[in-house]
Amino acid sequence: SRSDVEYAEPNYILEPFLTPNDPRYNEQWHYTAINLPQAWDNETGSSSVRVAVIDSGIFSAHTDLAGKLLPGYDFVSDASISGDGDGRDPNPEDTGSNSDFHGTHVTGTVGAATNNSTGVAGVSWGARLVPIRALSSEGGTLADVADALRWAAGLNVAGVPSNTNPADIINMSLGGQVACAPSSTMQFAINDVAAAGKIMVVAAGNSKADASAFTPAGCSGVITVGATDRSGNRAFYSNYGPRIDVMAPGGDTRNNPSNGVLSTINNNNYGFKQGTSMAAPHVAGVLALMKSRKASLTPGEALTILKQTARPLSASQCNRSSGNDCGAGLIDAKAALDRLSAPPAAALSLTAAPTSLSLNPGGNATVNIGVNRSNFSDPVTLTLSGQPSGVTGSFNPNPTSTNSALSLSVGSGVSPGSYALVISGSGGGATAETRITLTVTQPQAPPPPTASLNGTLLTLFGVSGDTILCAEEITITQNVLSSPFNFNSLPADRQYKLQGWKDVNGNGNTDAGDLFAWYTESGNIALLNVGRSRLQLRLEPYVAPQPLLRPAQIFPPCQ
Numbered sequence: 001s002r003s004d005v006e007y008a009e010p011n012y013i014l015e016p017f018l019t020p021n022d023p024r025y026n027e028q029w030h031y032t033a034i035n036l037p038q039a040w041d042n043e044t045g046s047s048s049v050r051v052a053v054i055d056s057g058i059f060s061a062h063t064d065l066a067g068k069l070l071p072g073y074d075f076v077s078d079a080s081i082s083g084d085g086d087g088r089d090p091n092p093e094d095t096g097s098n099s100d101f102h103g104t105h106v107t108g109t110v111g112a113a114t115n116n117s118t119g120v121a122g123v124s125w126g127a128r129l130v131p132i133r134a135l136s137s138e139g140g141t142l143a144d145v146a147d148a149l150r151w152a153a154g155l156n157v158a159g160v161p162s163n164t165n166p167a168d169i170i171n172m173s174l175g176g177q178v179a180c181a182p183s184s185t186m187q188f189a190i191n192d193v194a195a196a197g198k199i200m201v202v203a204a205g206n207s208k209a210d211a212s213a214f215t216p217a218g219c220s221g222v223i224t225v226g227a228t229d230r231s232g233n234r235a236f237y238s239n240y241g242p243r244i245d246v247m248a249p250g251g252d253t254r255n256n257p258s259n260g261v262l263s264t265i266n267n268n269n270y271g272f273k274q275g276t277s278m279a280a281p282h283v284a285g286v287l288a289l290m291k292s293r294k295a296s297l298t299p300g301e302a303l304t305i306l307k308q309t310a311r312p313l314s315a316s317q318c319n320r321s322s323g324n325d326c327g328a329g330l331i332d333a334k335a336a337l338d339r340l341s342a343p344p345a346a347a348l349s350l351t352a353a354p355t356s357l358s359l360n361p362g363g364n365a366t367v368n369i370g371v372n373r374s375n376f377s378d379p380v381t382l383t384l385s386g387q388p389s390g391v392t393g394s395f396n397p398n399p400t401s402t403n404s405a406l407s408l409s410v411g412s413g414v415s416p417g418s419y420a421l422v423i424s425g426s427g428g429g430a431t432a433e434t435r436i437t438l439t440v441t442q443p444q445a446p447p448p449p450t451a452s453l454n455g456t457l458l459t460l461f462g463v464s465g466d467t468i469l470c471a472e473e474i475t476i477t478q479n480v481l482s483s484p485f486n487f488n489s490l491p492a493d494r495q496y497k498l499q500g501w502k503d504v505n506g507n508g509n510t511d512a513g514d515l516f517a518w519y520t521e522s523g524n525i526a527l528l529n530v531g532r533s534r535l536q537l538r539l540e541p542y543v544a545p546q547p548l549l550r551p552a553q554i555f556p557p558c559q
Helices: 036-040 102-111 142-152 185-195 276-293 299-309 333-341
Strands: 050-055 128-133 169-172 199-203 223-228 246-249 261-264 270-273 347-353 356-359 364-374 381-385 391-396 404-410 417-427 430-440 456-464 467-475 495-502 515-518
Touching: 036 276, 036 333, 050 102, 050 142, 050 276, 102 128, 102 261, 102 270, 102 276, 128 142, 142 169, 142 185, 169 276, 185 199, 199 276, 199 299, 223 276, 223 299, 246 276, 261 276, 276 299, 276 333, 299 333, 347 417, 356 364, 356 404, 364 417, 364 430, 381 391, 381 404, 391 417, 404 430
Parallel strands: 050 128, 050 169, 169 199, 199 223, 223 246, 347 430, 356 430
Antiparallel strands: 261 270, 347 364, 364 404, 381 417, 391 404, 417 430, 456 467, 456 495, 495 515
């Protein structure tokens, strides 16, 4: 209040951030990028937290890993490609045969011995590391990796001794370009490990493609990590897409090796590498710090905190038309640790099923909207945007405290095309959105009145990719040329193909002389979602090299 005083404030004491004395720490730019030095002021990691690294094995004699390694295992079962001359054994050592010591590099990033005046620092100074070898220089099989994953979590694997040091966090900097089907070896293993409460971190892949087309990056139940370069942009090689959860530094060594991630390799050496393989262990290490601070940390809570505290990448930083292709953004270690001690923030997420559907003008469908609230009880208001003129949608209920149903209708004058519809929700100070793709198709001309429909068998096949899962039949008994027919109570978690067949010669087989058709769009057999209507088939003479059996004699019902 004195006129001669311009302002007054406390004269706070400022201190340097905790800086490890490892001589090459100053080359690890990737730690500053995620605010790790600030995080170390609050947490450097506990030896009670165990991180398993499923990879190419370990160079266990490295000085910067001394005192950090727990007993692991070698899961490479094929002796012809193992590189160590045998199959599975208790020794996860990287043989060095054509190896780039990928696993040792990943392990060092998670938790190299730190502040020991040697080499480099690790993200989690105190964590103990469980090295698991599932890859040789020629890669590794899904079966071996799935067994390694179960063993890492402390689950039983036939023919292998029990893991006496089950991991809290499991890093898999590996993958292949094959979609992770819901019924697959890898997804089943991930489901079992998730049920055991373990946190799984996986690399998104380095193919500049949608991560959902890769395993395990596209599997559910894992934290999928994309890579950024030294400038904080999505690295040129990094996979992208809606399956990305967060980003972490992966580097770019094209013009300067020191722009890569620096970590341990063989013979007490260190090397710079680039890749989403290098990004994932940053996340695994930060999770180890979080688990050290809060032992009860759950996988769901961990992912939520990482996403809520990440720094979003813009569309230009993501090098994509949508910043959503880089997930929640670049992880922030300090902010994630701070969130553990802060009151939980309100969070909202939305899901849609199905996420894509096709309708003719005049058609309609229902989309189920899942509404998941955290840390607030207010109802959520839902809105729809992105639809073309003539497409209407209404939610029931809205606002909602549980889930809702979106009823879509396509007017008769809507132009054919593909439209991205956005479902947005807000409540309790939190917002979220999910998207569905609506394809408005060109209606097909009705079939010519050349034959009665009486006796025509309509068969709906439930499919997953090229695999038929089930079949449902309706026989048309009315002696008419067109009439509505419905398949009821179908599972909405799969797609369907529609077939029509009239057994003209009455022999029970689809063969020459019968009338037959698949429902097609643009000349191709169409994949249908539950809710499609006004579909039209044009039956034509069946021509094939051999007769087909009636589908209901082969496949189970879809109900």
